Amino acid sequence: MTKNIPLFKVYMTQDIDNSLLDVLHSGYVGEGPKVAEFEKNLKKYFCNSHLVTLNNGTAGLHLAYHMALNQDKPKSWCNNNENEIITTPITCTATNTPIISNGAKIVWADVDPITGNIDPADIEQKITKYTKAIVMVHWGGTPCEIERINNIAKKYGIKTVEDGAHSIGMEYKGNKVGNHSDYTVISLQAIKHITSVDGGILMMRSEADYQRAKLLRWYGIDRTEHEGVDLRCELDVAEAGYKFHMNDVCAVIGNENFKHIDEIISLHRNNAAFYDSAFKSYDKIKCVPKCEDGQSAYWLYTIHVNNRDEVMKKLAECGIMSSKVHSRNDTHSMFREFYNADLPGVEQFNATHLCIPVGWWVSKEDREYIADCVIKYTK
Ligand SMILES: Cc1ncc(COP(=O)(O)O)c(C=O)c1O
Numbered sequence: 399m400t401k402n403i404p405l406f407k408v409y410m411t412q413d414i415d416n417s418l419l420d421v422l423h424s425g426y427v428g429e430g431p432k433v434a435e436f437e438k439n440l441k442k443y444f445c446n447s448h449l450v451t452l453n454n455g456t457a458g459l460h461l462a463y464h465m466a467l468n469q470d471k472p473k474s475w476c477n478n479n480e481n482e483i484i485t486t487p488i489t490c491t492a493t494n495t496p497i498i499s500n501g502a503k504i505v506w507a508d509v510d511p512i513t514g515n516i517d518p519a520d521i522e523q524k525i526t527k528y529t530k531a532i533v534m535v536h537w538g539g540t541p542c543e544i545e546r547i548n549n550i551a552k553k554y555g556i557k558t559v560e561d562g563a564h565s566i567g568m569e570y571k572g573n574k575v576g577n578h579s580d581y582t583v584i585s586l587q588a589i590k591h592i593t594s595v596d597g598g599i600l601m602m603r604s605e606a607d608y609q610r611a612k613l614l615r616w617y618g619i620d621r622t623e624h625e626g627v628d629l630r631c632e633l634d635v636a637e638a639g640y641k642f643h644m645n646d647v648c649a650v651i652g653n654e655n656f657k658h659i660d661e662i663i664s665l666h667r668n669n670a671a672f673y674d675s676a677f678k679s680y681d682k683i684k685c686v687p688k689c690e691d692g693q694s695a696y697w698l699y700t701i702h703v704n705n706r707d708e709v710m711k712k713l714a715e716c717g718i719m720s721s722k723v724h725s726r727n728d729t730h731s732m733f734r735e736f737y738n739a740d741l742p743g744v745e746q747f748n749a750t751h752l753c754i755p756v757g758w759w760v761s762k763e764d765r766e767y768i769a770d771c772v773i774k775y776t777k
Pocket residue numbers: 454455456457489490492493535561563564584585586587597598
């Protein structure tokens with residue numbers, strides 16, 4: 399039988415139909431009780447009560463950058479084109495486009511050539527008096543050096559943002575993702591471990607940012623009921639916000655899927671552990687080393703092979719989908735003015751990285767077949 403093993407698959411629990419229909423016919427499909435219930439469960443899971451759901455992860459990044467850039471002037475939108483944010487090009491473009499749409503400059507830092515995660519030493523070299531935030535992306539769900547980066551940020555009075563779009567379920571130094579930096583963003587987009595069709599989560603360190611985020615996700619308007627105030631006719635809006643909130647339809651889907659998070663993460667981890675041992679005696683296949691300070695969520699399993707494009711083609715012929723998933727995005731025309739040729743780690747990572755199927759849908763038989771094919775075609 400011909401194989402057809404996808405790199406990504408949408409996880410949609412079978413139990414969803416009735417709860418979804420209930421919401422659809424409830425007369426309330428906007429941000430309502432289902433969002434509140436989902437947030438309650440998420441706060442418990444992440445052990446962080448400063449959490450808001452949003453309509454996608456990109457909105458979470460936009461809000462995080464907005465708050466980091468406008469700490470002193472919360473009532474105005476950032477338009478100071480001297481502001482800089484240090485970030486990585488080894489990520490989805492969604493990490494970086496909200497930086498320019500917030501009116502800030504991008505400063506690229508280099509990455510580790512194997513993990514793809516941002517290099518703390520290079521971050522420190524790139525800090526200037528204009529730096530307002532540092533962005534870390536946990537490639538594939540494997541933690542960056544979060545503590546070291548936060549220590550650097552603290553030294554210079556800079557905010558930290560974790561783009562944890564790949565990282566629901568990740569742990570670092572004994573705590574779940576979402577408890578280490580000023581802002582952490584999770585994506586609940588279609589092909590993530592857990593989906594709400596589209597959705598995002600923003601977690602924050604401070605109570606003030608949490609209160610601000612609750613306002614900014616809905617135009618800056620306070621949605622809580624106030625006695626004597628006519629519904630929808632707010633008294634005053636102090637800061638212009640966005641339409642970034644989650645709705646009850648997405649929330650009920652996210653909430654039902656979320657009940658399966660532990661089993662999903664553990665299937666990803668088991669498959670990753672299998673590949674770690676299958677590839678360990680092959681010098682030509684380099685794997686991302688196991689994180690000593692935590693546990694990866696293994697949204698991606700990344701290998702490095704010198705004949706990457708050929709391996710990708712051969713795997714496709716074997717019915718196995720593989721991909722780079724994201725390639726460096728500093729070379730896009732939209733980022734031209736920030737280009738920096740001196741990023742050797744980015745160069746190296748980008749030349750050899752390849753992601754192979756690792757998720758909950760990969761059976762024991764599939765993973766053996768995938769490992770055999772990778773070994774066979776790597777040169
Ligand atoms: C690293 C990274 N950051 C941000 C995003 C954006 O998340 P969303 O699609 O939920 O807006 C993605 C993509 O899904 C991503 O992979």
